[in-house]
Amino acid sequence: MAQSYTIYINETSLIITEPTVKVTKSYQQIESKKFSFSEFYARVKSGALNGTYVINTSNAKKLFKTIRDSLKLIEAAGGLVSNEENRYLFIFRKGKWDLPKGKLDDGEKVREAARREVEEECGIKVNKVKDKICKTWHVYEMGSKIVIKKTTWYFMSAKNQAKLVPQLEEDITEARWIAPGDFDQVRQNTYPLIKDVISVVG
Structure with missing residues (x-):
């Protein structure tokens, strides 16, 4: 079963999902290969990013777990x-x-x-x-x-x-x-x- 996770940073949403999951909101795509959550978070906090962002990956659970485990x-x-x-x-x-x-x-x-x-x-x-x-x-x-x-x-x-x-x-x-x-x-x-x-x- 395809997985999808949403991480919220106040007004901004990061959706980590697999290609078969349909995202109904309007969003901007992010490449998963060189993604750094700490860099993404810093850009959101600086005001450079705002809205909904989607990462398509073959293993959403693994990427989400990597992010979750890096934080308290x-x-x-x-x-x-x-x-x-x-x-x-x-x-x-x-x-x-x-x-x-x-x-x-x-x-x-x-x-x-x-x-x-x-x-x-x-x-x-x-x-x-x-x-x-x-x-x-x-x-x-x-x-x-x-x-x-x-x-x-x-x-x-x-x-x-x-x-x-x-x-x-x-x-x-x-x-x-x-x-x-x-x-x-x-x-x-x-x-x-x-x-x-x-x-x-x-």
Whole structure:
């Protein structure tokens, strides 16, 4: 089965894929033979590269693993949470719409971390953690190190949670239930990573 991996660097996406996988977004092609992720990252950070880039390779898994193993790994988990009105829970953090998520505590199971982070960041009670949606990979700087964050996303439900309490100490200034028909307001001011996660519902 053909493999495809997407690495997000804020507004920029790097898709590592195999020739048989169709990429539906508009993108720029990158040659795989002399590809250096550190050089690619530096060019993205300098503003020289922006948008979606695709590397076609016969072994996407191997190239992705090489990149992942060269960086410090951080594990996180989060949720796409629906209520009884089929609205979904979003947070507004650092000037952009986002989904509740956070890092795993030592020894914590991924599913438990996803529930805890959603409850802490939005001041609600999650009734049920459902199926896994996907994993996303986000590269950024933490101090002097470049890290890769693996976030596992779950469908969740939270019923009768009228009051939302954004976690201000995590720079969350608003938490809001938004219907899929109104997702355009989110898409206009969010990250490509979040757009991809919410595409499963609208």
